[in-house]
Amino acid sequence: MKLASLKEGGRDGTLIVVNRELTRAVRAGTLAPTLQKAMDDWGAVAPRLAELADALRDDKAPGSFELEVSALAAPLPRAYQWADGSAYVVHVELVRKARGVEMPPSFWTDPLMYQGGSDSFIGPNDEIELADEAWGIDFEGEIGVIVDDVPMGISAEAARKHIKLVTILNDVSLRNVIVGELAKGFGFFHGKPATAFAPVAVTPDELGDVWNGARLDLPLISTFNGREFGHPNAATDLTFDFGQLIAHAAKTRNLEAGTIVGSGTVANRDASVGCSCIAERRVRETIESGKPVTPFMKFGDHIRIEMIDKAGQSIFGAIDQKVVKYDPP
Amino acid sequence: MKLASLKEGGRDGTLIVVNRELTRAVRAGTLAPTLQKAMDDWGAVAPRLAELADALRDDKAPGSFELEVSALAAPLPRAYQWADGSAYVVHVELVRKARGVEMPPSFWTDPLMYQGGSDSFIGPNDEIELADEAWGIDFEGEIGVIVDDVPMGISAEAARKHIKLVTILNDVSLRNVIVGELAKGFGFFHGKPATAFAPVAVTPDELGDVWNGARLDLPLISTFNGREFGHPNAATDLTFDFGQLIAHAAKTRNLEAGTIVGSGTVANRDASVGCSCIAERRVRETIESGKPVTPFMKFGDHIRIEMIDKAGQSIFGAIDQKVVKYDPP
Numbered sequence: 001m002k003l004a005s006l007k008e009g010g011r012d013g014t015l016i017v018v019n020r021e022l023t024r025a026v027r028a029g030t031l032a033p034t035l036q037k038a039m040d041d042w043g044a045v046a047p048r049l050a051e052l053a054d055a056l057r058d059d060k061a062p063g064s065f066e067l068e069v070s071a072l073a074a075p076l077p078r079a080y081q082w083a084d085g086s087a088y089v090v091h092v093e094l095v096r097k098a099r100g101v102e103m104p105p106s107f108w109t110d111p112l113m114y115q116g117g118s119d120s121f122i123g124p125n126d127e128i129e130l131a132d133e134a135w136g137i138d139f140e141g142e143i144g145v146i147v148d149d150v151p152m153g154i155s156a157e158a159a160r161k162h163i164k165l166v167t168i169l170n171d172v173s174l175r176n177v178i179v180g181e182l183a184k185g186f187g188f189f190h191g192k193p194a195t196a197f198a199p200v201a202v203t204p205d206e207l208g209d210v211w212n213g214a215r216l217d218l219p220l221i222s223t224f225n226g227r228e229f230g231h232p233n234a235a236t237d238l239t240f241d242f243g244q245l246i247a248h249a250a251k252t253r254n255l256e257a258g259t260i261v262g263s264g265t266v267a268n269r270d271a272s273v274g275c276s277c278i279a280e281r282r283v284r285e286t287i288e289s290g291k292p293v294t295p296f297m298k299f300g301d302h303i304r305i306e307m308i309d310k311a312g313q314s315i316f317g318a319i320d321q322k323v324v325k326y327d328p329p
Numbered sequence: 330m331k332l333a334s335l336k337e338g339g340r341d342g343t344l345i346v347v348n349r350e351l352t353r354a355v356r357a358g359t360l361a362p363t364l365q366k367a368m369d370d371w372g373a374v375a376p377r378l379a380e381l382a383d384a385l386r387d388d389k390a391p392g393s394f395e396l397e398v399s400a401l402a403a404p405l406p407r408a409y410q411w412a413d414g415s416a417y418v419v420h421v422e423l424v425r426k427a428r429g430v431e432m433p434p435s436f437w438t439d440p441l442m443y444q445g446g447s448d449s450f451i452g453p454n455d456e457i458e459l460a461d462e463a464w465g466i467d468f469e470g471e472i473g474v475i476v477d478d479v480p481m482g483i484s485a486e487a488a489r490k491h492i493k494l495v496t497i498l499n500d501v502s503l504r505n506v507i508v509g510e511l512a513k514g515f516g517f518f519h520g521k522p523a524t525a526f527a528p529v530a531v532t533p534d535e536l537g538d539v540w541n542g543a544r545l546d547l548p549l550i551s552t553f554n555g556r557e558f559g560h561p562n563a564a565t566d567l568t569f570d571f572g573q574l575i576a577h578a579a580k581t582r583n584l585e586a587g588t589i590v591g592s593g594t595v596a597n598r599d600a601s602v603g604c605s606c607i608a609e610r611r612v613r614e615t616i617e618s619g620k621p622v623t624p625f626m627k628f629g630d631h632i633r634i635e636m637i638d639k640a641g642q643s644i645f646g647a648i649d650q651k652v653v654k655y656d657p658p
Contacts, residue, residue, distance in 0.1 A: 011369055011585070040340055078585055080407045080448035083518070107513075114515040115444040119409035119585035130581065131482055153460055153657025174581060184436075186443040187516015189412070193581040252459065252503060252522040256340070256407055256448035328482025 230274025528646030559603025
């Protein structure tokens with residue numbers, strides 16, 4: 001089934017079940033008013049949501065309505081945890097190469113992960129509001145999973161069964177802020193403003209054989225100002241799958257239900273497939289010609305991120321956003 | 330007023346109002362079932378909670394009961410954001426001095442802050458469960474504030490009025506894990522297991538003249554295995570007050586109601602007042618005698634963190650925890 005949240009009913013939105021074609025939806029109502037409530041009691045709630053999804057498919061769900069993506073918040077409009085990995089190590093290696101520094105070999109065996117801000121996500125069509133173009137505004141196309149309760153110290157193999165939903169996201173990044181911020185040694189904070197999510201999150205069974213239980217074998221398509229920017233495959237060159245990423249996140253603590261774990265920017269070694277963020281293209285340009293050519297995002301720029309299944313259906317719907325100037329109070 | 334959460338009624342607990350003496354309490358009930366719900370609508374809910382606090386004080390609150398601290402979760406058992414500063418720069422300077430590296434001068438003007446895990450806090454008397462003593466288990470006594478909605482780009486002065494609650498906390502840290510983790514460049518993750526909070530969070534008016542709107546002028550007392558470990562004053566040597574820390578956190582994004590902002594380990598330049606964490610004592614030992622003497626925490630060790638007002642009353646109640654061995658599944 002496919003789940004989304006309407007921007008109505010409060011800070012956590014209103015949970016809706018969406019059909020496969022992303023054309024119609026129905027409120028989950030008393031089954032679970034919000035996606036967080038569904039995650040809190042997934043074992044009991046999911047089968048009933050699945051029944052509602054079946055009824056919607058068969059045009060037998062009372063109160064169903066036409067889906068408008070602009071009415072959607074992120075599937076979890078706010079979450080208790082957002083733990084983002086950097087699982088395509090080829091990407092990290094490229095970035096280091098452009099900077100002329102060697103990557104520690106341990107990066108191939110020990111995942112990079114940062115704690116992201118999760119209190120205030122933005123919806124698939126929400127504007128990216130930022131005060132300053134000089135911050136080096138960039139998009140990052142990623143895969144994310146939402147888990148139920150994960151006990152501390154779990155194995156990567158056992159972690160797989162905690163993946164309840166899969167989605168895609170735009171981990172908006174401020175490249176010119178990140179440089180100085182990481183140098184301070186405490187990780188990302190200003191450099192990672194509000195993250196945007198796809199219209200829907202889907203249960204793994206929706207994905208069929210492109211989902212192996214821990215990774216998604218399809219291209220992630222990024223379109224920047226109407227031109228394709230990249231379509232790297234999310235299974236190719238994935239160094240750590242979601243079982244490994246969840247186990248990494250849970251090494252010294254429990255993960256509460258509704259925790260979102262991200263893959264980091266989807267990236268392939270093959271340059272011909274393009275990139276899922278501007279920073280990587282700039283790195284490739286630097287390696288090829290000595291300097292970056294593509295500028296970061298300007299106010300008015302558009303980014304679209306989507307994943308299409310083998311039958312041509314958009315799986316998660318499109319993240320489709322414009323960058324706009326924010327005026328502080 | 331003083332607010333706490335009982336470990337009952339679900340993942341967010343049940344909001345209670347506690348009297349000044351921390352002896353009696355009453356459920357907030359329909360006013361706000363949980364502290365997060367109260368934060369979500371603070372302007373409307375707070376005056377009604379204050380009325381209930383008055384009734385409790387006057388012994389006129391039906392259903393009031395004797396407070397048992399062991400029945401308490403953290404005031405927010407889970408939160409949407411935990412942004413922890415390092416506002417006592419004297420502490421950072423000491424740590425660097427022991428390592429023989431210079432601290433960048435910018436650290437005196439640009440706050441250090443990390444994004445903490447907020448999905449699963451532990452209560453004031455909960456055991457600190459960890460799998461391995463070799464991780465270098467440490468406590469960190471800190472001040473924390475809980476804010477309502479803070480708009481992106483706010484000034485430090487305007488940020489002060491968003492402080493709705495004040496509390497103290499134990500930011501449990503794994504020192505031997507942090508060294509390697511920070512070297513990876515993405516900040517803390519494994520090195521910061523579940524954070525523990527005091528029994529209650531209080532509105533600023535409870536603090537009287539020791540609260541200047543952005544800092545708390547009282548000693549924070551840490552007692553390790555029954556012996557005083559330190560009592561540094563939380564206003565002395567505070568480089569960035571809470572107005573500045575909140576403004577820093579909100580530089581590139583909005584902060585959702587219920588966000589917790591922390592001060593970092595309370596530390597004074599004056600060595601005679603002791604420390605709020607073992608790491609700092611070890612640093613001082615290293616500077617004095619060439620090597621650290623005090624070991625990190627072992628299974629069975631106790632830590633108590635508390636703040637006493639000028640009349641001798643514990644303001645937030647005591648954090649009082651034991652470290653125990655955790656066996657992974």
